[in-house]
Amino acid sequence: MIRLSYDEIIAKIKEKSSLSESELSDKVEKKVAQLAGLVSREGAAHIVASELGIKLVGQLSGRLQIKNILNGMRDVETVGKVMQVFEERQFSTNGREGKVASLQVADETGGIRAVLWNEQAENVKGVKAGDVVKVKSAYVRERNGLKELHLNDRSVLLVNPPGETVDVAVTLAASPQQQKAGVARKKLSELSDADFIVEVLGTVVQVFDMKFFEVCPDCGKRAKPLNGTFTCEQHGAVKPSYSYVMNTVIDDGTETMRLVLFRRMVERLLRKTEQEVLSYRLQPDAFQQVKNDILGNFVKAVVRVNKNDMFDRLELVAQEVYEASPDEEITRLNDELAAAEVNSQKLKEASKVQ
Numbered sequence: 603m604i605r606l607s608y609d610e611i612i613a614k615i616k617e618k619s620s621l622s623e624s625e626l627s628d629k630v631e632k633k634v635a636q637l638a639g640l641v642s643r644e645g646a647a648h649i650v651a652s653e654l655g656i657k658l659v660g661q662l663s664g665r666l667q668i669k670n671i672l673n674g675m676r677d678v679e680t681v682g683k684v685m686q687v688f689e690e691r692q693f694s695t696n697g698r699e700g701k702v703a704s705l706q707v708a709d710e711t712g713g714i715r716a717v718l719w720n721e722q723a724e725n726v727k728g729v730k731a732g733d734v735v736k737v738k739s740a741y742v743r744e745r746n747g748l749k750e751l752h753l754n755d756r757s758v759l760l761v762n763p764p765g766e767t768v769d770v771a772v773t774l775a776a777s778p779q780q781q782k783a784g785v786a787r788k789k790l791s792e793l794s795d796a797d798f799i800v801e802v803l804g805t806v807v808q809v810f811d812m813k814f815f816e817v818c819p820d821c822g823k824r825a826k827p828l829n830g831t832f833t834c835e836q837h838g839a840v841k842p843s844y845s846y847v848m849n850t851v852i853d854d855g856t857e858t859m860r861l862v863l864f865r866r867m868v869e870r871l872l873r874k875t876e877q878e879v880l881s882y883r884l885q886p887d888a889f890q891q892v893k894n895d896i897l898g899n900f901v902k903a904v905v906r907v908n909k910n911d912m913f914d915r916l917e918l919v920a921q922e923v924y925e926a927s928p929d930e931e932i933t934r935l936n937d938e939l940a941a942a943e944v945n946s947q948k949l950k951e952a953s954k955v956q
Contacts, residue, residue, distance in 0.1 A: 606658060606672060611647040613669075618656045626650065628951070669711035671751070673744040678751065680740075682707030682714070683768040684733045686904065688799070688921045689864070690723045704799075707735060710769045715799070716740070716751040718759065725759045734768050736760040745798055748786065790857035793916055795909040802918065803902045803926055804852030804861075809893040812868070814883045816842035844880060852901065852918075860917045861903065867920040871896065902926040 606614075612626050621629075626647075633646040641649070651658050665679040690703040703723035705716045716737055718726060729735070738758040740751040753759060787801045816825040818834035825832040825842040832842045848868045850861045863871055869879055872892060882889040905918035 606644070608644045608647055610672075611644065611651060611658060614658050615647070615651050615654065615656055619654055621654075624951075667711045668707075668709050668714050671714060671742055671749060673742055673749050675742040678740045678742060679736070679738045680707075680709070680714075680751070681734065681736045681763075681766050681768060682709045683770045684729060684731050684735055685713060685770075686731060686922055687726060687729055688906075690726060691906075705729065705735065707737075708768075708770050714749055714751055716753060716759075718753045718757075721755060722753045722757060722759065725761075729761055734762050734766050736763045736766055790852075790854045790859045792856075793859070793907055795907065795916060797907040799904065799906055799921065801902060801904050802852070802854065802859075803931065804854040804859075804900075806850050806896055806899045806901060807853045807858065808851035809896060810849040811886065811893075812846050812848045812879075812882055812889060814844050814846045814880075817845045819843040844883060846879060846883075850896075852903075860915070861905065861920060862917060863920045863923065867923050871899075871901070871920075871923050900926045900928065 612623065612630075615621065615626055616623060629650045630643055630646045633649055634641065634643060637646070648658070664677070665681075666675075668680055668682060671678060671680060684705050685708050686706040688704045688706075690701050692699065692701050700720045701723045702720075703718050703726040705718075705726065706713060707716055708714075716735070736759075737751055737753065738760070740753050740757050743750050743752055787803070788797070790802060790804065793800065793802075816827075816832055817823060818825050818837055818840050819842065820837050820840070821834065822845070823834060823836065825834050825840055828839075831839055834840050845865050846868055847865075848863045848871075850863065850871075851858055852861045865876075868874075869876060872879065874892075882892075902924050903918070903920045904922040905920055908917045908919055909915075910917050
């Protein structure tokens with residue numbers, strides 16, 4: 603079933619009429635008052651659109667701009683530029699194992715997450731930020747209030763297809779633009795195990811010793827010890843390479859939470875090369891100064907929220923991590939305060955009308 607949020611309805615009416623947002627808000631509030639609470643704001647907005655002769659839902663499948671992709675659609679095709687690549691992860695549900703990977707893509711109209719399941723997850727390997735991708739035969743689901751494109755075994759992901767170009771309205775790896783592309787910023791105290799991918803901001807207040815583990819040099823999966831050697835499920839006996847994980851704790855003033863960083867995210871946070879990080883495996887004492895140096899760092903991160911059942915706590919797994927800019931965050935806060943003031947004024951005006 604196709605469902606539009608209140609904001610989506612208002613945006614579509616604005617696009618197809620000469621009415622301002624405040625004028626539309628007034629019409630909706632009056633309609634709610636006229637119907638004595640018998641309809642929600644979304645329902646009232648639908649009625650306003652109908653009275654204005656505006657068709658809210660047009661094409662339901664086929665090639666669409668991202669702004670026209672709606673929850674519940676099937677057989678969707680779209681083209682976008684890759685903004686972020688999230689690493690493949692394994693999962694186990696009701697005794698069934700699988701894997702999932704995802705991409706954040708955007709075009710000139712907006713952004714959306716593309717989620718690839720099982721065999722489709724393999725197609726993410728080699729994809730990088732800036733690539734153009736065409737998604738075909740995807741379906742749309744909503745998660746935590748955000749629309750997502752899901753690709754199953756019927757779907758197709760084409761990377762840099764000939765003749766396809768995308769003018770993106772957002773820039774790569776910038777926090778406000780991540781917001782526009784569908785990654786919501788949340789405070790640590792607001793997180794729950796219902797969250798999936800969010801952006802958080804915090805100060806590094808604790809750093810633990812790095813852990814190194816053996817991986818297959820061909821596929822990067824965990825290599826297991828067997829009879830004095832190491833083996834990979836896919837490639838058999840191997841001479842292992844090493845990967846690494848680092849645990850930190852961040853504080854955003856509302857809560858503290860463990861932030862787990864794997865390999866590339868470790869390198870990015872520490873500003874170290876792979877060779878430099880690997881050197882700490884044999885020289886752990888050299889890592890002590892590095893730990894001290896990153897204490898107090900102000901960082902923002904796009905994270906996956908995990909529930910650690912053993913310790914009954916939420917933990918964050920970094921998908922992207924950046925040095926945060928205090929000036930940028932001050933500007934952001936000022937913008938939010940200004941927007942809140944505008945909304946407050948609108949509510950006051952609406953109450954006077956009633």
